[in-house]
Amino acid sequence: MAAPQTLDGWYVWHDFRTIRREAWKSIDVHSAAAVMRDFTAFVQGELDAQRSRLGSFGQFVLAGTKADLLFLYMRPTIGELNEAKARFEATRFADFTERAYSYVSVVELGGYLAKPGVDVEQDEVLQLRLKPPVPQMRYVCFYPMNKRRTHPDNWYMLDEAERRKHLMAHGQIGRQFAGKVKQIISGSVGLDDWEWGVTLYADDPIHFKKLIYEMRFDESSARFAEFGPFYVGEQVDVEGLTTWMMTLHG
Amino acid sequence: MAAPQTLDGWYVWHDFRTIRREAWKSIDVHSAAAVMRDFTAFVQGELDAQRSRLGSFGQFVLAGTKADLLFLYMRPTIGELNEAKARFEATRFADFTERAYSYVSVVELGGYLAKPGVDVEQDEVLQLRLKPPVPQMRYVCFYPMNKRRTHPDNWYMLDEAERRKHLMAHGQIGRQFAGKVKQIISGSVGLDDWEWGVTLYADDPIHFKKLIYEMRFDESSARFAEFGPFYVGEQVDVEGLTTWMMTLHG
């Protein structure tokens, strides 16, 4: 039984951070503002890379205290993600953060999308899906997941037809949320602790709940999905991040 | 098989905190009293928001050492919860706390409550249940939970009639505690690590134990419920919190 073919695009790094409140509040408001101004240069560089189609970047303020911020990077190689990590840590802003969680994966599409006779490398639609900019929607939801491998609900022991039937039913639910929720699947087998990372974007976060709850009653989730931690947050531009950071600074 | 419809109200943030004893005791008693006075302004702002029906707020001293305090916020949007987080962290009081646990969810009612012809947005009873003030009862109990998805006890593989039968039996137990225990269910599929958060309020905490123990023998809990950590505590107003903090200060 062979694994389904996949198309693999840019490598993805979800970098979850917590604010070091004590350090942040210990500097005066002018210094804090300067830290944010300096960080703008870093962010602009990432956004420039996104505009130049060299990578992708997004930043988010997260709800709850599992983490405060999510920085999301995509690059053609793992080496470039490592370099982005070093550059982020080099900023003064980074000094006021702690690592809370992290996820490494690669944008993944079903191999069936590569129609016979199509050169994936030249197909603009596929290229945009494999190397996607961060959607300009207000809210984000991230979670990693596995397909279950325990008897009797072992996804990897199903025959191909059964798997395809499940995936089609699953996909139909997704399509009911077209326009409301944008989904980017990234594969992480061999790259991180779960098999996939799922990043959802929506202008109204209630759609995250409704979509995932709907899917949970679908057999492919009900019997076969195992979920890791869930994070939800709001996308912010430089001003939004600065406002939130300065509110926290007091 | 479709997911049951839900009505969704305000977003909820349970913020569990531990006191940084060493820092707190290192300031003198006058400074400690000043910190508590300043914090009163924050609390009053939250209580004003509750009175104006812009949100909800409650504060609790917790038993044991998993956490010392619970601050509970409700707001119409996740963005407003994030802003409340920044404002709390900006207080001097926050400097004497550490994050112990956190839960993000949204108040949830069964969709069957939206009777045909009723405009939920205009129904005062539903609106009060979807955007509830924190009940003025003395004790609180919080725990997150899942419905089990492992063979042969897979809630999401039951047919609708079976699920309804289970939920009705479950609800009847709840009704036996009417007047003794007030329950607010919030959904967290896609928002946090469990599927629901349950917040119970009672004037006598023994009812928490009796209610949950009774439910545990009900098939819907016995076969299908998975529970996260449990927290129990006592609701305090500004004076109560100050008294407890000053006792701890010594």
Added chain:
Amino acid sequence: MAAPQTLDGWYVWHDFRTIRREAWKSIDVHSAAAVMRDFTAFVQGELDAQRSRLGSFGQFVLAGTKADLLFLYMRPTIGELNEAKARFEATRFADFTERAYSYVSVVELGGYLAKPGVDVEQDEVLQLRLKPPVPQMRYVCFYPMNKRRTHPDNWYMLDEAERRKHLMAHGQIGRQFAGKVKQIISGSVGLDDWEWGVTLYADDPIHFKKLIYEMRFDESSARFAEFGPFYVGEQVDVEGLTTWMMTLHG
């Protein structure tokens, strides 16, 4: 199927602490002795409360490094336990401890002990069992536990007769250790992360091992019990605690 009735007595807080060795050894021996003398006042207060039947108190030096000390409190209300927490943290002694584990529960007896016509509140034997002083035996063993709820060994799906049969067999093992081991069961459904806390007392700790090992072969444990962490220690009075602390101080 209804839950078995329980009689519920005092609320219990097991407070496990680790010594902050570096801080403790950094003060000179006279200061260390003074810290212990001051702590004596706190302990005497708790012992006075026990003598006045307002609550219970015990202190224990634990084996291994999961924790160093156990302080055990019982009180009629959760609010009083919270107040004891604040008072303990206010002592100078507390500054040299860290929180290692904690358990909140309420002393629990089987409801069948309330014979028809008996007023539990007036029954001295029951009152002493519901509000027990800490037994004056040399060693303590604590562990939390659940009854399993996974197919096919789901305690909560057994019928009442079967549960009773199991509990009787279980109780007979306990009675074989009468005089050797004293057991106090406290319920924690809705109060903490497991369903019960078990606190055993014995003059010879080998009886803990023999009793629990014997029970493990009994069907009610073999099929239905899930155990949390185990702690074992030696009960100490003020002098014993001081001796141990001063030995550690060096």
Added chain:
Amino acid sequence: MAAPQTLDGWYVWHDFRTIRREAWKSIDVHSAAAVMRDFTAFVQGELDAQRSRLGSFGQFVLAGTKADLLFLYMRPTIGELNEAKARFEATRFADFTERAYSYVSVVELGGYLAKPGVDVEQDEVLQLRLKPPVPQMRYVCFYPMNKRRTHPDNWYMLDEAERRKHLMAHGQIGRQFAGKVKQIISGSVGLDDWEWGVTLYADDPIHFKKLIYEMRFDESSARFAEFGPFYVGEQVDVEGLTTWMMTLHG
């Protein structure tokens, strides 16, 4: 169904420590050497106790970074182990360590070894096995374990004949390694988080791997064993420990 009888000897404390590198390297080489000299007095005391048959003691440098050092103590009572803990923590050497893991148990032999008519207390062979000195072999391996209690592989639901059959097969594998691996089993039901601790000694650590791998194919391990963390290290005398510590000091 009754639990098998056991013979119980000395209480055992496995104390796993990590070096606080920053603190250790911050003192000068002369001070470091002095710390090690002073610690020699502690070690000599423990070795004297071992020679006088009042207890046992061993020290080991561990592989990997889960922990750096293992100190192993045996004593007739838990109180004496607690006192050893206080004395260790009182040394200057202890200031440069952190607690990494810990295990409390009691040396355990099968009750069948107590032949009728034999007074265990007077049987020198049994006494040496119940109160064993630490074997003078070069390498150590420690792991805690349980017998599984989940359907259908529930050790505690087997009848006695079946358990005996499994244990005999298991024992035969052990005997194949006679002379190569020395095994000390200690029971920890009621004392720590697993049911047994297993401490193996060998002059060549490949025998640990071969013995345990061989046993894994034996039904009593394959179906019924659950394993905790594994630690492997090299036994060191005072000079060996000092050499390793001074190498790390630089």
Added chain:
Amino acid sequence: MAAPQTLDGWYVWHDFRTIRREAWKSIDVHSAAAVMRDFTAFVQGELDAQRSRLGSFGQFVLAGTKADLLFLYMRPTIGELNEAKARFEATRFADFTERAYSYVSVVELGGYLAKPGVDVEQDEVLQLRLKPPVPQMRYVCFYPMNKRRTHPDNWYMLDEAERRKHLMAHGQIGRQFAGKVKQIISGSVGLDDWEWGVTLYADDPIHFKKLIYEMRFDESSARFAEFGPFYVGEQVDVEGLTTWMMTLHG
């Protein structure tokens, strides 16, 4: 049922480290450069050992924030690995790292490779596989794993023929990636918390994902494999490590 024979080579230590950003950035750029120069001596020593066939060494910058760096050591004995640990910790570079994860194992080959009449100790091909230098490929992937021992998918209860059939199918997948992925299996039964460590090397990390995903549909993984954490990174020489560290320094 006997365990399959294995050939065992050098002991392996995977040492995962995180950079202590605050400490690292607090020294000036000249000091930082000096730290890296000094560390070069350590690395050269390890590489010299590899050239002299006394051991192996590799260093890697990792993706994500579970860890930043992986140092991989192989040596004929555990004692030598312990000595390498002390020498690494003695470097100034080590002061800017924290331990993030660790794995101890021993290079393992199937015993069937020892053909009758062949002296393994004299067989150069086997010796090179048992004592392998770190492959000069650009990317690394590491994960520990177990064979499942829970009913009905219990690897250790299969008969030998069935296990062999599974392993052959598994091996064929590996061979499809010959030239693309180099795999070094090391056994860790009795040495660390999982049964094996798998270290993969490739010039393109997408092959890690494709290989492991392909294997997941093979029955030996689908039914019998349990996986620990996954780490992926890029191999760096002294210059590469210095460049990354200096980028992070800013």
